[in-house]
Amino acid sequence: MAEINLAAVGTALPGPPIDNARLGELFGSGPVFAQWIDSFIGTKTRHLAVDLDTGEITHSLADLGESAGRRALAAAGRTAADIDLVVLGTATPDALMPATVNLIADRLGIDGVPTYQLQSGCSGAVQALDIAHQLITTGRHRTALVLGGDVCAKHVDLSVDFAKLPPEQLINTVLFGDGAGAAVLTGLPVPDPVRLRRVLVRFTGLNRPPGQRVEWFGLGDRHLDLPAFAEDFKAIEESVPVMAGEILDELLKDEGWVDTDVDYLLPPQLSVRMTDEIVRGLDLPGAREISCVADTGNAANALPFFQLERLLPDMGAGTRAVAIAVESSKWIKAGLVLAKGGAR
Amino acid sequence: MAEINLAAVGTALPGPPIDNARLGELFGSGPVFAQWIDSFIGTKTRHLAVDLDTGEITHSLADLGESAGRRALAAAGRTAADIDLVVLGTATPDALMPATVNLIADRLGIDGVPTYQLQSGCSGAVQALDIAHQLITTGRHRTALVLGGDVCAKHVDLSVDFAKLPPEQLINTVLFGDGAGAAVLTGLPVPDPVRLRRVLVRFTGLNRPPGQRVEWFGLGDRHLDLPAFAEDFKAIEESVPVMAGEILDELLKDEGWVDTDVDYLLPPQLSVRMTDEIVRGLDLPGAREISCVADTGNAANALPFFQLERLLPDMGAGTRAVAIAVESSKWIKAGLVLAKGGAR
Numbered sequence: 001m002a003e004i005n006l007a008a009v010g011t012a013l014p015g016p017p018i019d020n021a022r023l024g025e026l027f028g029s030g031p032v033f034a035q036w037i038d039s040f041i042g043t044k045t046r047h048l049a050v051d052l053d054t055g056e057i058t059h060s061l062a063d064l065g066e067s068a069g070r071r072a073l074a075a076a077g078r079t080a081a082d083i084d085l086v087v088l089g090t091a092t093p094d095a096l097m098p099a100t101v102n103l104i105a106d107r108l109g110i111d112g113v114p115t116y117q118l119q120s121g122c123s124g125a126v127q128a129l130d131i132a133h134q135l136i137t138t139g140r141h142r143t144a145l146v147l148g149g150d151v152c153a154k155h156v157d158l159s160v161d162f163a164k165l166p167p168e169q170l171i172n173t174v175l176f177g178d179g180a181g182a183a184v185l186t187g188l189p190v191p192d193p194v195r196l197r198r199v200l201v202r203f204t205g206l207n208r209p210p211g212q213r214v215e216w217f218g219l220g221d222r223h224l225d226l227p228a229f230a231e232d233f234k235a236i237e238e239s240v241p242v243m244a245g246e247i248l249d250e251l252l253k254d255e256g257w258v259d260t261d262v263d264y265l266l267p268p269q270l271s272v273r274m275t276d277e278i279v280r281g282l283d284l285p286g287a288r289e290i291s292c293v294a295d296t297g298n299a300a301n302a303l304p305f306f307q308l309e310r311l312l313p314d315m316g317a318g319t320r321a322v323a324i325a326v327e328s329s330k331w332i333k334a335g336l337v338l339a340k341g342g343a344r
Numbered sequence: 345m346a347e348i349n350l351a352a353v354g355t356a357l358p359g360p361p362i363d364n365a366r367l368g369e370l371f372g373s374g375p376v377f378a379q380w381i382d383s384f385i386g387t388k389t390r391h392l393a394v395d396l397d398t399g400e401i402t403h404s405l406a407d408l409g410e411s412a413g414r415r416a417l418a419a420a421g422r423t424a425a426d427i428d429l430v431v432l433g434t435a436t437p438d439a440l441m442p443a444t445v446n447l448i449a450d451r452l453g454i455d456g457v458p459t460y461q462l463q464s465g466c467s468g469a470v471q472a473l474d475i476a477h478q479l480i481t482t483g484r485h486r487t488a489l490v491l492g493g494d495v496c497a498k499h500v501d502l503s504v505d506f507a508k509l510p511p512e513q514l515i516n517t518v519l520f521g522d523g524a525g526a527a528v529l530t531g532l533p534v535p536d537p538v539r540l541r542r543v544l545v546r547f548t549g550l551n552r553p554p555g556q557r558v559e560w561f562g563l564g565d566r567h568l569d570l571p572a573f574a575e576d577f578k579a580i581e582e583s584v585p586v587m588a589g590e591i592l593d594e595l596l597k598d599e600g601w602v603d604t605d606v607d608y609l610l611p612p613q614l615s616v617r618m619t620d621e622i623v624r625g626l627d628l629p630g631a632r633e634i635s636c637v638a639d640t641g642n643a644a645n646a647l648p649f650f651q652l653e654r655l656l657p658d659m660g661a662g663t664r665a666v667a668i669a670v671e672s673s674k675w676i677k678a679g680l681v682l683a684k685g686g687a688r
Contacts, residue, residue: 014607042532054566064362084545096558098674099463102549104443106674111550115676116471127460131475137482154562203430205446206455216560218498219572220399228563330442330450332459 004136005193006338007078007143007184009309010071011302014059014151014178016143017045017295018052022169026052027162027170037174042272046177046297050153057153060094062103064180065147069108070183076190080109082268083184085144087132088117089124089301091214091329092150104147114141121212121269123201123327125147126334129185130199136187143188148301149180155214155228168231175271177297181305194315198337200251203330204243211235211328236270236328241278243326244268247335248282251322255337262287264315266307266323267294282324290314290321317342348477350682351422351528353488354415355646355652356493357520358403361389361639362396370396371506371514381518386616390521390641394497401497404438406447408524409491412649413452416526420534422487424453427528429488431476432461433468433645434472435493435558448491458485464532465556466546466612467671468492468645470678471655473529474543480531487532492645493524499558499572512575519615521641525649538659542681544595547674548587555579555672580614580672585622587670588612592626593681595666606631608659610667613637625638632658634665661686 020043024034037043049059062093065088073079088101099117114135118127125148132144151204162170185196244267252259264303265287272294292299292306300304304323311321321338364387368378381387393403409432417423432445443461458479458637462471469492474487508513529540557574588611596603609631610620616638636643636650643650650666655665661684669678 042530050564093560096463096560097435097465098549098554098671099465102547102676105547106549106551109518109550110547112546112548114471114474114545115547116475116545117438119437119461119463121443127458131460134479134482138478140478152562153558157563159567163459195434201458201460202456203446203449203454203459204456204471205442205450206453207450210442212441216440216498216562217566217586218496218560219501220394221498222561222566223503307455327442330446333448336614 004133004196005027005186005190006077006196007190008072009181009183009185009305009312010068010075011305012064012067012179013047014049014064015047019045021181023174027036029163034294040086040273042294043174043297044294047179048153049151049178055158059151061090061100061149061151061180062094062218064101064151065104065149066107067103068149068180068182069145069147072145072184076184078184082143083145084113085132085135085141086110086113086115087128087144088147089122090117090149091119091300092152093117100149119327120301121300121327122300123325123332123334125304126199127201127240129196129336130201132185133196133199134186143184143186146181146185147180147182148305150300150302152176153178162308164219168233169208169229172229175298176298179296179299179302181302183305183308189212194312194338194340195309196336197339198251198254200247200333200335202333204333205331208331208332208334240268240270240326240328241281243333244278244324247324247333248322251335251337259284260286261320262322263290263319264290264311264321266304266311266321268324268326269303270298315340348540349481349530349531349534352416352420353525353527353649353656354412354419355525355649356408356523357391358408358413359391362392363389366529367518372473373507384617385518386545386638387518387641388638391523392497393495393522394500399502399515403495405434405436405444405493405495405524406438408446408495409448409493410451412493412524412526413448413489413491416489416528420528422451422528426487427454427489428457429476429479429485430454430457430459431472431488432491433464433472434461434493435463435465435644436496437461448485464645465671465687466644467669467676467678468671470543471545473540473680474545476529477540477543480529485615487528489526490529490673491524491526492649494644494646495522496520497522512577513573516573519642521643523640523643523646525646527649527652532601538656538682538684540680541683542595542598544591544679546677548677549675551676554674582668584612584672585625587677588622588668589626589678591668592666595679595681603628604630605664606666608632608634608655608665609664610634610648610655612668612670613647614642659684
């Protein structure tokens with residue numbers, strides 16, 4: 001099989017970091033609530049594509065994807081003309097049509113190539129990397145721009161009385177963050193290559209109720225008083241650590257590796273507390289954890305790109321990394337394996 | 345390259361056909377309007393996933409996708425256990441999360457395999473077939489269930505005064521229809537095979553404004569008086585026939601065929617009138633047109649499956665078919681080439 005290289009990663013965050021004290025203010029719940037977030041969730045800041053003072057949407061997904069894509073291209077030393085495939089994973093496209101990936105391609109000056117947008121939750125970055133990896137493997141494509149991102153701004157309703165919201169709705173505002181990431185993936189030689197050796201995407205939702213729902217509204221139902229979100233946090237807390245273990249086991253087995261072969265672990269990132277539990281459970285004695293959730297919140301389809309951006313400069317010759325993502329909406333196990341060439 | 349076979353196709357339509365007289369009633373515009381649709385658009389009926397008498401949504405995309413998928417599996421003589429990849433193309437998922445493809449997979453009893461949902465307009469069926477074609481070509485997958493469908497019911501607002509709507513909004517109700525389709529695509533041998541020889545997907549939107557927009561609303565913006573649709577029908581009328589010609593030329597060139605080599609033409613299907621113009625412009629002297637738009641309306645991501653369902657029983661040994669799709673939202677050229685084995 002052809003060797004596929006992760007040439008570079010770029011990311012984009014909207015606006016300044018929003019800390020827990022600011023969310024406490026917004027919710028009218030004061031410093032105790034902020035401290036509860038600090039200790040129980042662990043997320044310190046997140047970035048939102050909406051101005052919490054005015055309610056104005058400051059960034060679209062196309063804005064953030066364009067910035068991330070531009071940075072990834074620059075970091076890889078590539079131009080739009082080098083890109084012959086674009087794949088975006090998102091749960092929150094700017095519109096139903098056109099697909100946001102095509103607005104991003106236009107803004108970056110990319111044309112005449114296939115573009116794909118995957119509708120996906122927390123496994124979307126891995127799904128997008130998988131599609132690009134496979135389409136480069138066939139030889140039809142050489143260099144892909146792979147993007148992931150989410151902007152929840154359209155769902156932020158500052159007119160509500162946050163003090164009256166049930167905790168499971170407040171928690172979404174605490175857990176999630178907006179952002180976008182991009183990677184240049186290529187079958188062409190690159191100096192000092194980091195190989196994307198393997199990508200795993202496995203639907204695991206048979207007979208399993210959704211752990212998360214996020215609705216959209218149309219002309220016909222937007223005036224009805226329908227809920228926009230539903231979460232089964234108990235199912236998420238129970239299942240995600242188990243699935244993370246299964247993903248790791250499958251990736252190690254497929255590579256013929258043992259647990260001490262993993263130098264870097266990029267775990268799923270719903271919250272700092274849950275990430276800590278998952279990392280403890282995976283018990284990889286020689287692996288350094290690469291996490292960003294304390295700063296970015298769960299940036300959904302952007303999050304693995306933030307992790308990869310932290311990983312790449314650190315990877316030494318001959319080191320190996322495993323990334324794990326679990327989508328709890330209807331349960332998808334996802335992961336990938338990276339290895340840097342050279343002596344170990 | 346491995347040979348990929350289109351083993352079978354299945355489709356699903358919601359409710360009874362709705363004729364132009366019924367739309368004329370709904371719009372309060374009487375028989376003259378119905379006759380204008382008949383002559384100027386040419387679409388005779390469409391099926392909608394909403395009951396026009398009660399406003400009740402009768403079918404979700406998951407409902408229609410499940411039915412179409414079940415029929416395709418049965419027609420192919422396959423079961424859920426044979427499917428190792430699922431790809432759905434749609435512009436109108438039932439929710440942002442979970443992706444509708446995963447609900448369909450669950451209902452069909454499919455588990456443990458990659459599932460992908462492409463956010464796409466009229467090129468989505470071709471995009472989904474392309475992804476499946478490529479992923480079978482790599483050898484990682486053997487048999488895919490490929491789906492396409494759209495349900496516009498959430499955007500149907502029966503509380504409006506149709507008599508006061510501008511024509512460009514009424515026209516959407518006239519042009520579009522709901523439905524879903526599915527195909528079983530396999531790298532395994534099948535009797536009397538129809539080969540999916542080639543799939544083309546090419547973003548063509550650089551510096552070209554969107555020809556169509558369809559919005560979704562969230563908690564934060566659903567109370568605002570924002571438009572849900574925008575179309576540039578002039579751009580669509582001008583560009584779609586030109587792009588259809590470019591797609592045909594590229595497919596013929598790639599196959600090394602001349603225009604008389606095409607036995608069946610599956611044209612883009614916005615309306616009967618525009619389809620007629622496109623077919624005339626393509627000028628394939630030996631090709632039989634396979635169209636369904638008069639009965640189904642533009643069923644968007646389902647439509648190519650309705651065409652394929654009509655094509656398959658008719659294809660004789662050694663015959664060749666070309667399908668063409670143009671996405672006008674941000675301009676994607678798409679198409680595919682089929683050939684049936686045996687003497688010609």
